[in-house]
Amino acid sequence: MSREPIRDSVADLLADSGLADDGVLAHALESLRALCPPEAPEPSGALADLLRYGSEAVGAAAPSRAAHRAAEAAAGNLSPRVAPAVPLPPRKLHRGAAISAAVIAGVGLSASGVAALGGVDYSANPPQAEVRSSAAAPAEADASVPGQASKSPDATVHQAQAFAAAASGGSVAHEQPAAPSRGASDNALAGDGAAASSHAVAPSAAVWRSERSGAARAAAAAADDALAGIGRDDAAVTASQGAPRHRADSAPSRGRHVAQEAAAVAQALVAAGAEPIKEAVALGQQVRTVAPSLAGLGSRH
Amino acid sequence: MTDSLTDHDLVAGVLPETELFSRVYQSLAPAVLGYVGARGVEDPEALMQDVFLSVLPRIGEITGGVAGLRTFVFSVAHARVVDHYRRVERRPRSVDYDPLLDMRAVPSAEAEALVRTGQTDAHLLIGSLKPEQRDVLMLRIVGELSVDDVASVLGKTPGAVKQLQRRGLKVLREMVSEGVMAQ
Known part of the structure; x- marks a missing residue:
């Protein structure tokens, strides 16, 4: 050596x-x-x-098993690394990218779903409120003047007031043709299927007029109360908050919509001159009682 | 050590198989025996022969010439040593009682002097190192392996091998300065 x-x-x-x-x-x-x-x-x-x-x-x-194992391991460790002769299929090559894209898409959908459930409340949007009003009373809208569902709630209330004034004999200066004559009312009644039957069992003209005028006045009063409650809601919300909030004004807005819908229903009933005028009166009374509580609820929020 | 073995000799068909086996054995067996003996194996010669029994039939599969063969041989030797110690730790050795092997007996001064004279400086030096430092220095000096080859044999990074080498040399330097070599 x-x-x-x-x-x-x-x-x-x-x-x-x-x-x-x-x-x-x-x-x-x-x-x-x-x-x-x-x-x-x-x-x-x-x-x-x-x-x-x-x-x-x-x-x-033959060598011992331990020596054979050691030689196998050493040969495996020291042999040069050779690239695989058969390339991997594309789906295996891009498996990581596909999984990453799926995860990102899932996270994005989850985030957008949470935002949609807990985000801004758009129920106070006036166009949507109009659609809801028209959808809530399709029969009444059909029974009244065509195209009335597209009118604004304030115009509807004013129209109800005009009908009430016309029914009571007063004159209300309005742009809407809301002062129908006796003949017009009769025509409106004639256009209703239910009115045909009311002609068959027609009450006396004085009783019918007084009842109708009273119901109209009640509906108008309910509409006025609803508008007053809306005004109080807005004032309370404006006074309690420096800046408008999305969720806090939902209760007053909801009360406002209920009042508007009630007024629209009352107006439709008055315009049709149908039998359940008493129901309109009751509805107006309910609106009168509900509006202050809704106003209070809105002021708390 | 491997002066008589060249890369040309390892080419298939240059030398007859028996002559190639003998030349490889004569060239590498002393280093392997020294490495296994330095690790304290009880029967280093039997272990060395077992290493060559598994290495020689695989000479045709080894690449890298003499350096590759050397790395392969010491990889197998290191694995066999590790396996040996694992087996010893797992199975406690049972031997018949021999008063001369009873370690509870205190040796006399004369016996102690005889033992010390029987130990070489190399044994004292190597015995003072930690096992990993001992492996690195023995593979570098006795096995004549490079840092990368030692890292491949021990399954470590070259940086870790250099660190172990540096610390081992520091320990040896302290031993030498303390006068261990004076014995």
């Missing part, structure tokens, strides 16, 4: 560690060669057969 390689390896080792000039340490390291025997020991047993007969004697000179 040559000693030069060990000296070279010691010199390399010391040079790597920056101790090339340390002669004492180099001498100590060179003494490690004493651990290696000068010659290889004579093989014995299976190894001797292997060296003598070659791999033909492997069957009789």
Whole structure:
């Protein structure tokens, strides 16, 4: 066994560690060669057969299982890494991107869903309120003047007032043709299927007029109360809040819509001159009682 | 050590198989025996022969010439040593009682002097190192492996091997300065 390689390896080792000039340490390291025997020991047993007969004697000179495992592991670790001959299919290559896109889409949908459920309340939007009013009383709207559902709530209330004034004999100056004559009322009644039956059992004209005028006045009074409650709601909300809030004004707005719908129903009933005028009166009374509580609810919010 | 073994010798068909096996064994067996002995294996020669029994039939699969063969041989040797110690720790050795092996007996001064004279400076030096530092220095000096090859054998990064090497040399330097070599 040559000693030069060990000296070279010691010199390399010391040079790597920056101790090339340390002669004492180099001498100590060179003494490690004493651990290696000068010659290889004579093989014995299976190894001797292997060296003598070659791999033909492997069957009789198999290594231990541990040595075989160690050789397998070392061969696996030291073998060069070769790229796979068969490329992966595209779906496996882009699996990460697909999963990422699905996760992002799911998170986006979840966030938008939460925002839609807990976000701004748009029920106070006037166009939507109109649609809701027209949808809440389609029969009444059909029974009254065509196209009335598209009118604004305030115009409807004013129209109800005009009908009430006409019914009571007063004159109300309005742009709407809301002062029908007796003949017009009769025509309106004639246009209603229910009115035909009321003609068959017609009350006396004075009783019918007084009842109708009273109902109209009640409906008008209910509409006035609703408008007054709306005014109080708005004033309370404006006074309690410096800036408008989205959720806090929902209760007054809801009360306002209820009042507007009630007024629209009352107006439709008055215009039709149908039998359930008493129901309109009762509805007006309910609106009168509900409006202050709604106003109070709005002021609390 | 490997002066008689060249990369050309490892090319298939250049040398007969039996001659190639003998040349590899004669070139690498002393270093492997020294490495296994430095690790304190009880029967280093049997372990060394087991290493060559598993290495020699695989010579045709090894790439990288003599350096690749050296790395492969020491990888197998290191794995066998680790496996040996695992097996020893798992199965406590049971031997018959021998008064001469009873460690509870206090050795006499004469016996102690005889033991010390039987130990070489290399054993004292290597024994003072931690196992990982010992592995690195033995593979670098006795096995003549580079830092990268040692990292591959031990399954560590080259930076970790350099750190272990630096600390091992520092310990040896302190031992030398304390006069251990004077024995």
